[in-house]
Amino acid sequence: MSPANRWSWVEVNLGALRRNTQAFKRLLGRDTQMMCVVKADAYGHGAVPCAKTMHAAGASQFAVATVDEGVALREAGIEWPILILSEPPVDCVHTLVEHNLMPAVYTADFALALGEAAAAENRVARYHLAVDTGMTRIGVRRDDVVELRRTIDFHRGLECAGTLTHFATADVLDDWDFALQLNRFKEAVEALRGAGLDTGLVHCDNTPGTVLHPECHFDMCRVGVGLYGLHPAEVTRPRISLEPVMSVRGRVVRVIYPNVGDGVGYGLTWRVPRKNMQVATVPIGYADGLARELSNQMDVLVGGVRCRQVGNICMDQFMFAVDVNSARSYRPTRPVEYGDVVTIIGADGDERITAEEMAELRNTINYEVVCDFGMRLEKIYT
Numbered sequence: 343m344s345p346a347n348r349w350s351w352v353e354v355n356l357g358a359l360r361r362n363t364q365a366f367k368r369l370l371g372r373d374t375q376m377m378c379v380v381k382a383d384a385y386g387h388g389a390v391p392c393a394k395t396m397h398a399a400g401a402s403q404f405a406v407a408t409v410d411e412g413v414a415l416r417e418a419g420i421e422w423p424i425l426i427l428s429e430p431p432v433d434c435v436h437t438l439v440e441h442n443l444m445p446a447v448y449t450a451d452f453a454l455a456l457g458e459a460a461a462a463e464n465r466v467a468r469y470h471l472a473v474d475t476g477m478t479r480i481g482v483r484r485d486d487v488v489e490l491r492r493t494i495d496f497h498r499g500l501e502c503a504g505t506l507t508h509f510a511t512a513d514v515l516d517d518w519d520f521a522l523q524l525n526r527f528k529e530a531v532e533a534l535r536g537a538g539l540d541t542g543l544v545h546c547d548n549t550p551g552t553v554l555h556p557e558c559h560f561d562m563c564r565v566g567v568g569l570y571g572l573h574p575a576e577v578t579r580p581r582i583s584l585e586p587v588m589s590v591r592g593r594v595v596r597v598i599y600p601n602v603g604d605g606v607g608y609g610l611t612w613r614v615p616r617k618n619m620q621v622a623t624v625p626i627g628y629a630d631g632l633a634r635e636l637s638n639q640m641d642v643l644v645g646g647v648r649c650r651q652v653g654n655i656c657m658d659q660f661m662f663a664v665d666v667n668s669a670r671s672y673r674p675t676r677p678v679e680y681g682d683v684v685t686i687i688g689a690d691g692d693e694r695i696t697a698e699e700m701a702e703l704r705n706t707i708n709y710e711v712v713c714d715f716g717m718r719l720e721k722i723y724t
């Protein structure tokens with residue numbers, strides 16, 4: 343199982359994705375909808391097949407980051423509600439109406455332009471009001487929600503389908519800032535209701551919020567990273583069981599026994615220290631999401647055994663060393679051969695390399711690791 347044209351690929355386990363989606367669905371009450379976040383091509387996993395699997399497993403709505411991501415889902419035939427998690431440039435209001443995409447809205451100018459575009463087609467544009475309760479990213483300031491709604495609500499081309507906020511610290515237990523944001527959000531929702539305005543669906547929980555803060559599931563939860571089998575923080579691990587969905591693999595395209603002292607890769611940053619070592623090449627590089635700062639830091643799996651990556655990672659390829667005489671954990675049972683499968687992320691035998699292990703080496707989070715591998719590698723769905 344590998345693509346015809348290149349010996350490197352991302353494997354997406356749709357069975358694991360379905361089970362993860364069902365696990366989140368079980369956390370939600372009967373009146374709480376699940377909105378699956380499939381931005382950045384479903385965190386690198388492929389938005390269209392993922393959205394179909396999630397819908398079959400109980401999701402009713404979807405969210406993306408950009409208008410183009412929303413249009414791509416519509417062009418693939420996905421007809422379920424789609425929210426854009428930001429307010430895009432005003433010039434794209436016609437595209438939003440044409441493709442029935444709901445933006446997050448927080449300025450009157452954008453909302454009125456959207457209403458005009460919809461009214462011109464005798465349609466009503468649905469939007470969600472984004473409220474900044476303390477993350478200082480996007481949204482209308484919490485004290486201005488009623489005024490904004492009063493400025494735009496006269497428009498026959500507009501309908502408020504939801505009111506949302508986003509937490510900066512939902513992954514921390516007993517956090518004072520989280521409590522503050524939640525209180526401000528509740529106050530904003532109360533203010534809207536007090537003014538006789540329809541809030542639409544009220545929602546604020548992301549993955550860690552959904553797992554750790556069931557008290558604010560409200561009408562809908564926006565679940566992202568957890569669907570892909572990744573924990574947003576250590577504190578969610580004991581609360582929900584998830585399976586990683588992505589594996590990253592390649593095949594050995596060349597292997598030799600270099601001379602002692604030979605250098606490997608740009609800058610020759612690693613040199614062969616002993617006789618009887620192999621150096622093998624795999625066609626995955628930093629343009630595929632294998633960050634260059636992992637050079638000479640990471641392991642790969644071959645035949646269930648860890649091997650050290652060596653030399654600087656190139657744009658499209660990397661090398662690893664097979665040390666037949668090395669410490670036991672790095673010793674393969676046989677020499678590596680042309681065509682052998684190499685695992686960069688995922689399981690092989692009893693060994694596993696996780697997105698968290700790679701994130702730690704890169705000084706980042708698992709979210710970024712999987713997004714990056716989605717950029718260029720062909721995806722294979724299993």
Ligand SMILES: *Cc1c(COP(=O)(O)O)cnc(C)c1O
Nearest residue numbers: 379427508548549564565566567
């Ligand atoms: C990305 C995002 C989410 C999903 O976050 P996860 O931590 O991946 O669950 C939810 N809401 C907003 C506004 C987002 O930007």
